[in-house]
Each structure stands twice: as structure tokens, then as C-alpha cells.
Amino acid sequence: MKIDDFIFRAYDIRGYHATNLVPEVAEVLGRAYIALTGAKRISLGWDMRETSPGLVEGFIKGVTSMGAEVIKIGMCTTPMIYYSVGMYDDIDGGVMVTASHSTAEWNGIKMTRGDLSPIGKGSGMEELKELAQAGEFNLSDTPGSVSERDIKKDFLDKLFAYTGEIDASKMTIVADAGNGVTPVILPKFFERLGSNTVDMYWKPDGSFPNHEANPLKLDTLVDMQKSVLENGAAFGVAYDADGDRVGFVDENAKYVPSDIVATMIALEMLKKNPGAKILCDVRCTRDVKRVVEKNGGEYAMSPVGHAYIKQQMRKEGALFAGELSGHFYYAEMFMVESTLLSTMLIVKLMNETGKKLSELVSEIRTHEQSGEINYVVRDKDATMKSLRDYHAEKGGKVSDLDGYTVSFDTWWFNIRPSANDPVLRLNVESETAEEMEIKRDEIIAMIESDGGELE
Numbered sequence: 001m002k003i004d005d006f007i008f009r010a011y012d013i014r015g016y017h018a019t020n021l022v023p024e025v026a027e028v029l030g031r032a033y034i035a036l037t038g039a040k041r042i043s044l045g046w047d048m049r050e051t052s053p054g055l056v057e058g059f060i061k062g063v064t065s066m067g068a069e070v071i072k073i074g075m076c077t078t079p080m081i082y083y084s085v086g087m088y089d090d091i092d093g094g095v096m097v098t099a100s101h102s103t104a105e106w107n108g109i110k111m112t113r114g115d116l117s118p119i120g121k122g123s124g125m126e127e128l129k130e131l132a133q134a135g136e137f138n139l140s141d142t143p144g145s146v147s148e149r150d151i152k153k154d155f156l157d158k159l160f161a162y163t164g165e166i167d168a169s170k171m172t173i174v175a176d177a178g179n180g181v182t183p184v185i186l187p188k189f190f191e192r193l194g195s196n197t198v199d200m201y202w203k204p205d206g207s208f209p210n211h212e213a214n215p216l217k218l219d220t221l222v223d224m225q226k227s228v229l230e231n232g233a234a235f236g237v238a239y240d241a242d243g244d245r246v247g248f249v250d251e252n253a254k255y256v257p258s259d260i261v262a263t264m265i266a267l268e269m270l271k272k273n274p275g276a277k278i279l280c281d282v283r284c285t286r287d288v289k290r291v292v293e294k295n296g297g298e299y300a301m302s303p304v305g306h307a308y309i310k311q312q313m314r315k316e317g318a319l320f321a322g323e324l325s326g327h328f329y330y331a332e333m334f335m336v337e338s339t340l341l342s343t344m345l346i347v348k349l350m351n352e353t354g355k356k357l358s359e360l361v362s363e364i365r366t367h368e369q370s371g372e373i374n375y376v377v378r379d380k381d382a383t384m385k386s387l388r389d390y391h392a393e394k395g396g397k398v399s400d401l402d403g404y405t406v407s408f409d410t411w412w413f414n415i416r417p418s419a420n421d422p423v424l425r426l427n428v429e430s431e432t433a434e435e436m437e438i439k440r441d442e443i444i445a446m447i448e449s450d451g452g453e454l455e
Contacts, residue, residue, distance in 0.1 A: 001028060001135065007108075008129040010121040010419035011307045014099055014108040017051040021107055023058030026097075029109060030062020031139075032131035036124060037113050039093030041069040043084040043149070045076040047098040047181045047242050048204035051107050055097045059109070060146060067140025072148045075204065077181050077243030078110060079338050084151050085116055086334030087158060098181075098242040101214035104207050116334045117314070120307025121419075152185055156192060162333060163344050168195035171234040171347065176224040178213030179205040180241035182339075189340055193347065198231050200224060213240050215247025216325050216372070218255055225253035234350065235357045237343055244306075245326035246339035248346065250357040257371075259284035261346065262322025263291050263364050268345050269320045270297045276319035279312060282402045282414050283324040283427040285367050303402035305419060310335055324372065324427070368436040370428040374455035375447050380417045380424055383450045387415050387443060411439050423455050 003025060007015035013029065015021030033039070042063060046052040060070050071091060073084055078096045085094040092114030099106035111119040111128075119125055131137075160166075173195045177183050183202040190197040200223060201210045211220045215238040228236040228249055235256075236249040248256040259280060266278045266288065277298040280288045284301075292299040302309045302321060306329075309321050313335050321329040328342045329335060350357060377383045388404040391413075396406035403416025403425075411430035418425055426443060430436035 001025070003028060003129075003132045005129070008125055010125070011118070011305050012108050012110045012120065014102065014106060016105055017049075017055075017107045018105065021055070023054045026055040026058030026109065027062040027065075028132050028135060029128075030059040031066055031137045032062075032128050033093070033095065033111055033119075034063055034066040034068045035131050035137055036119070036128050037093050039068055039114060041071065041091055042093035042095055043071045043073050043081055043088075043091050044095050044097075045073040045078075045081045045084075046096070047206070048075060048179070049099065049104065049107055049206035052097045052206070055107060055109070059095065059097065064144040064146065065139050066137065067142060067144050069144040070146045072146065073151055074148065075181055075184055076151075077185060077339075079244055079336060079340070080151060080155055080185065081110075082112060082116060082334060082336040083155050083158060084149075085112060085114060086336070087151070087154055096242065100242050101212065101240045101245070103212065116310075116336055118307045118310055120305070123307055123311060152188060155185065156188060158333070159338070159341050159344065160192065162341065163348060166193060166344055166348055166351065168193045168347050168351075171350075172196040172198065172231050174198040174200060174224055174227045174231060174233045174236040176200040176221070176236065176238040177202045178220065178238065178241060179203060179208055179210060180213040180239060180243060182239040182243040185243075185340070193344070195347075198227055198233065200227060208241075215240055215245060216258075221247065221249060221255060225249055228253045235346070239339055240326070243339055244337040246328070246342055247326050248357070250361060252358055254358065256357065256361055257285070257324070257369060258326040259288055259322060259324050260361055260364055261326075261342070262328060263288045264349055264360055265322065265328060265342060265345050266292055266297065266320055267295060268349050270295050273319050277316060279309060279316070279318045279321035281309065281323045282399075282405050282416070283372065284322065285365070285369060285429055286412070287364055287367055288322075290366070291364055301401060304416065306337065308402075367429050367431060368433040370426070370436060370440045373426045373440075373444070374418070374421075374423045375426065375452040376423050376455055377447065377450060377452040379450075383424060383447060383452065384415050384417070386450065387446060390446070411435055413439065413443060415443075421455075424452070
């Protein structure tokens, strides 16, 4: 069977369910996963897409044909799969069938090893691809077994043991699940949190009938913002389709950028761990660095993407990491994402300070950001190099950590290629709104002069 190069991405497997990611391909990938990792017993979960059960069955066939066992967690969030590997000694690998926030025609597979290190570019994806495309496996004479396990209570117990019980009984929280999988755990979570919860789109539906389950896109938050104002909520929280990313709006329904959320969480983490190292990706506001260092922490930038940031956390011993996309990683919680823990820590911070979310934001934010702007271009490398060279000649300091970041005294920009889409992603930040807008528009004009079109 020919396995398309296209599906092997920087962070995961991702493809079209009608063509290049079908159950037969999933079966081969299951064999390759076991051949690569040597796992003996894995946890396996899936999202709400109509095509996920077929991929699950294919993957199970592949895994069990290699003699390994499968524990089916059921429909669940991606963090629940990660936690299952971390919480249970008898599980030494984890797999989630999901295309995350991608639209309905997509599906995918996220894979992690027994130590919770993800399989991605530079960390096993190339080897996985080679094994799958070669198709030469030592099948077992005795197929592995398949069983089921309900981990919901253990999962929530782990979260609340970390923070201690939190009383949110005086808060109204609007929670938008975007018809993703988080509703498998949200009712019990918010019941235990104790808040007055307004639920939005809590019915899992892989056709995404209300809006794309992607809190990074601000147009997906409109319904939640209206509900926050109508209900006088303390804040609104939106989860992406597989529950590993989260976005917030404050009591005024104003979007809170995820790098500001990361800064708040970092402050909470530094209270218990003075001097700890905090990571944020190259797109994040420099206010994170300022606040972290002011409060005695150490700060470093990381590339974008969970496969990269988890590697760097391990290598550098970071306590916490945040991404502009709404991924938040916790070293003390298996070094993986936890959207529910992030929600809890924001509630805890608000309780401890007695401040509204907007007040906490205003204490942190001093820079003005463009937000991420996406352009389809003819030649991504040529356009990035042109921007880099032009601004380097103007005295900018260049970093190539992820794409190019060019920094000046009062402003900076990052231009990077998307790992999953044929676009360039631009972020600009300055100390003033006026300068940010001027520099943003100058760079956009250069991109468009190269034939770039707004996505």
C-alpha cells in the first residue's frame, strides 16, 4: 500500500479521510508505531468525527497484529490520552485519533511514547514514515488483546489534587465546547469547580454545525462573547475540538491573548517554584519575559508546536510553557497540555487577588500586538528571506529559531511558515499601537508585493 508523504506532519499525522488517511492506512501506521516505540500496552482515544471510529479500528488491527495490547479510553480529549500514559504504570504509549481543530474533511493521529515525548518532526516522525512506507513488519503469532478503561474520575482527581479544591461558586462562567469532545468531561469538571456554568455547543458533532472549534480565530468566539455579556459572567472559556487548546474572554467579552494568559499562569506557578524557567513560543509578547524576570523567574523562547516545545522543556528543565495558540504545558503534570488545569489556575488567581480578569490583564499588558496574520504566497522561503534581509540591513537583530524573528529597540516581528497549511504567519509587536500598525502595514505591503494574498 502506498502511504502518502503528505500525511506526515511536523506535529502529528494529518490527512483527508476520503483519500490518504483511511482505515487501511491507519492499520499500517499502528504497526509502524509499535515497531518504532516497542510499546507493549497503549491507551487509545478518539474525537467526535464520523470517520474516527474507522481509523480507530484500523489502528487497533495494526497494533494488535504486532502483539501489543490496546486499552480503549473511548471518546475523550487529547490531554486525557496523555494523562492516561502518565497516570498508569501499565501503559507505555498513547494515541489519539483526531484532526484537532481542522475542518470536517480532515482527520489525524497524535502519538506519544511511554515517557510522554511526542512523535513529531525530529523526534520520530521521519522514522515512522520510513517504517510505514516500507511496510515490512515482524507480525506476532499471538495478537494483542483489546480492553476498555474509564479514566474520567482519575483524570479529574489528578487535576484537583494539584491545585487543591477551588471554590468558584460565586462565578458565572460561559464555556463553549464548539461541538468538540470536551463535553465528555466538562459536566463533571464544572460541577466539581462549583461555578454557575452556561454551556454552549456541548453536543459532540464532527460536522461543527455552529462554528469551527478553534479559539485562536476570533470569529469563533462571537457567540460566547454575547453570552458573557448577557449573563454577567466572570469570563468565557472556549475549547478546541480535541480539548488541548483553550481561549479566554474577560467579563467585558474582550479577548484575552493566550500569551497574556500564559503570563498569568506563569506568575501563579512561580509562587510555588521561585526561580523556575518559563518558556513561550517565538510569537508571544515580550511582556512575558518582562513579568517573568521581574518576579524572579528565568525566561526563554521556543519554536511553535507541541512536539518542539515539549522537547525543549525536557532539555532545559522548564516548569511551564505557553503558546500563542492556547496550548499550555505543565512539567509537574507529565509535561503535557492541560486546558482544564489552565481554566482552574485562572479561577484560582482571580479568587486569590479578588480582581476581575480584565484587571489582571491590564496589570501585565504594555505592548501592542497585531495578532497572527496569515498570507498565502508563491514562495514562502523567498518571501521570508526578503523580509529578513531588508530588516537586517536596517539594524534588526535576527533569530532563526522558528522562521525569522527580527527585533529592534521598540518593536519586533516574526514571520514563519505554517507546519500544516501553505501559508506564512506574521506577528508584529511594538511598545505603541501607532508604531505597531505602521510596521505591520509596511511588512504586509512587502508580502503583497511578492504576490502574497490574505488567507
